[in-house]
Amino acid sequence: MPLLEVSNLRAGYGSVPVLHGVDMSVEEGSNAVLLGLNGAGKSTTLMTLAGLLPATGGEILYRGRPLTGPPSARVRAGIVLVPEGRHVFPALTVRQNLRLGAWTVRRDARRVRQNLNDVHSIFPRLAERADQQAGTLSGGEQQMLAIGRGLMSSPRLLLIDEASLGLSPKLTEQVFAAVQLINQRGVTVLMVEQNAGVLAQADTAFVMQQGRITATGSGSRTLEDEAVRAAYFGS
Amino acid sequence: MGAFFALGLFQGAVYGLLAVGIVLVYKAKRVFNFAQGEFGGVAAFCAFGLTVALGLPYWVGVVGGLAAAVAMGLVVERVVVRPLESSSRTIMLVALVGVALFAVAVTVLAAEPVPRVMPPIVEGGTVDILGAGILPQQLILLAVLAVLAAAMAWFFKTDLGLAVLASSQDLRAAQVVGISPTAVSRLVWGLAALLGGIAGLLYAPVGIFTPGFMTFTMLVPAFAAAVLGGMTSLPGAFIGGLAIGVVQNLGIYLLGQQLAVPGAAELGVFALLMLVLLIRPQGLFGKAV
Ligand SMILES: Nc1ncnc2c1ncn2[C@@H]1O[C@H](COP(=O)(O)OP(=O)(O)O)[C@@H](O)[C@H]1O
Ligand SMILES: [Mg+2]
Numbered sequence: 158m159p160l161l162e163v164s165n166l167r168a169g170y171g172s173v174p175v176l177h178g179v180d181m182s183v184e185e186g187s188n189a190v191l192l193g194l195n196g197a198g199k200s201t202t203l204m205t206l207a208g209l210l211p212a213t214g215g216e217i218l219y220r221g222r223p224l225t226g227p228p229s230a231r232v233r234a235g236i237v238l239v240p241e242g243r244h245v246f247p248a249l250t251v252r253q254n255l256r257l258g259a260w261t262v263r264r265d266a267r268r269v270r271q272n273l274n275d276v277h278s279i280f281p282r283l284a285e286r287a288d289q290q291a292g293t294l295s296g297g298e299q300q301m302l303a304i305g306r307g308l309m310s311s312p313r314l315l316l317i318d319e320a321s322l323g324l325s326p327k328l329t330e331q332v333f334a335a336v337q338l339i340n341q342r343g344v345t346v347l348m349v350e351q352n353a354g355v356l357a358q359a360d361t362a363f364v365m366q367q368g369r370i371t372a373t374g375s376g377s378r379t380l381e382d383e384a385v386r387a388a389y390f391g392s
Numbered sequence: 393m394g395a396f397f398a399l400g401l402f403q404g405a406v407y408g409l410l411a412v413g414i415v416l417v418y419k420a421k422r423v424f425n426f427a428q429g430e431f432g433g434v435a436a437f438c439a440f441g442l443t444v445a446l447g448l449p450y451w452v453g454v455v456g457g458l459a460a461a462v463a464m465g466l467v468v469e470r471v472v473v474r475p476l477e478s479s480s481r482t483i484m485l486v487a488l489v490g491v492a493l494f495a496v497a498v499t500v501l502a503a504e505p506v507p508r509v510m511p512p513i514v515e516g517g518t519v520d521i522l523g524a525g526i527l528p529q530q531l532i533l534l535a536v537l538a539v540l541a542a543a544m545a546w547f548f549k550t551d552l553g554l555a556v557l558a559s560s561q562d563l564r565a566a567q568v569v570g571i572s573p574t575a576v577s578r579l580v581w582g583l584a585a586l587l588g589g590i591a592g593l594l595y596a597p598v599g600i601f602t603p604g605f606m607t608f609t610m611l612v613p614a615f616a617a618a619v620l621g622g623m624t625s626l627p628g629a630f631i632g633g634l635a636i637g638v639v640q641n642l643g644i645y646l647l648g649q650q651l652a653v654p655g656a657a658e659l660g661v662f663a664l665l666m667l668v669l670l671i672r673p674q675g676l677f678g679k680a681v
Contacts, residue, residue, distance in 0.1 A: 228570065257554055257558050257571070310569065
């Protein structure tokens with residue numbers, strides 16, 4: 158049974174539909190990538206999964222059951238979004254950002270400590286910068302913080318929206334390596350990306366065009382697919 | 393002059409308390425809360441009714457008054473603020489002015505619009521400090537402020553307090569970590585109402601009070617204090633309140649008493665506000681944008 162099964166999902170902004178029936182299925186423990194041009198509806202898909210946008214049709218099955226409820230309930234269920242543009246709390250410290258990441262598990266002090274240790278082991282930089290205001294971090298550090306904050310609530314499914322946006326190739330590589338490590342530790346990952354490098358580590362790739370999934374395949378095969386490469390990465 | 397200075401500090405502390413409530417709501421919701429004064433008005437009238445009219449112990453009046461203020465805050469949040477969340481800021485502002493006037497009207501109906509005297513928490517003559525006669529009530533005000541300052545400093549270090557700060561910095565990010573915007577909104581309005589209620593209870597026994605006294609005499613200086621402090625700094629708002637209280641009373645002393653200029657208090661506050669906004673448009677503690 159897949160961890161996440163999306164069928165005929167529709168969503169949009171106000172009366173403007175953006176998703177016209179999205180179908181995708183993500184296996185537990187896998188690392189999936191959602192590709193597509195700007196404006197295809199990738200962020201809209203992740204936001205609908207996270208409960209930040211209402212679905213106007215279709216169905217989301219999570220662990221075999223229909224997924225509904227506000228964002229807080231979905232975080233508690235283990236679905237955590239690392240939003241496009243990082244969205245760290247700029248005037249709070251790194252430590253406070255991470256502490257708030259554990260909001261839904263805050264009463265379980267042991268879990269919070271354990272998760273903080275895990276985050277620090279994946280991103281040692283965040284331990285060094287614990288008392289720095291998040292708004293003064295570099296772009297790469299903010300991205301690490303956004304992902305680290307997402308890990309603080311013990312997610313089962315991590316939705317990461319364009320983690321590589323605006324990062325140097327070297328930082329991008331580091332962030333991808335961290336995501337791979339997170340995935341190897343048992344967290345299912347669904348990443349939205351425009352960077353071809355991510356396909357090498359992906360189990361599954363979905364290609365999105367104008368609010369629909371138009372191709373699904375294994376990561377490496379999609380990487381070799383010249384048409385897909387030309388269309389989505391310009392390389 | 394020492395007496396005017398001391399009087400200014402005490403009056404300013406009440407402005408500051410109101411201003412902190414105004415800033416709390418502004419930070420969290422980007423809303424100018426014109427009903428902030430009436431949280432204090434309602435608290436004062438409830439406390440008066442319970443103690444003077446019904447003859448219940450003073451602490452019952454205090455608890456009842458604060459409970460009424462918090463209840464009002466939660467009702468305003470649910471009935472006025474939340475339904476208007478997505479409408480323009482002007483509509484929200486007008487609605488909150490409406491809430492203030494409505495609360496004044498209710499107090500006028502419930503209690504006749506005659507001046508009242510709220511007994512102080514402790515009776516007794518003045519103590520001489522700095523050549524100024526200080527009432528025990530004013531010493532209690534100082535103690536309450538110290539406790540409040542410590543409580544606020546502690547609160548904003550807790551998970552709940554951090555959630556309020558986080559929501560004011562990035563509402564989307566707060567939702568992403570699972571913080572409910574509705575819960576934060578309720579918390580902020582409840583807290584602001586509590587602060588307003590405390591301000592009302594501290595101020596009512598200092599002189600005579602009438603329906604609307606908080607809105608018509610305290611709200612404008614409190615807003616000036618909030619602006620002076622930069623609109624987003626809680627300590628800044630409080631210090632702004634102290635500054636306004638002092639300037640107002642020194643204005644009365646220097647211009648009013650010595651030079652017989654009418655409206656000296658208002659003039660002093662206006663001059664201070666203009667001066668600060670000219671030199672530091674972002675307010676004393678605001679961040680430049
Ligand atoms: N807040 C919004 N209000 C209205 N339309 C939006 C909003 N956000 C995105 N859109 C529109 O939805 C479509 C899909 O956007 P998005 O999901 O962000 O694309 P992607 O992440 O694939 O680049 C675009 O046409 C975009 O203009
Ligand atoms: Mg996007």
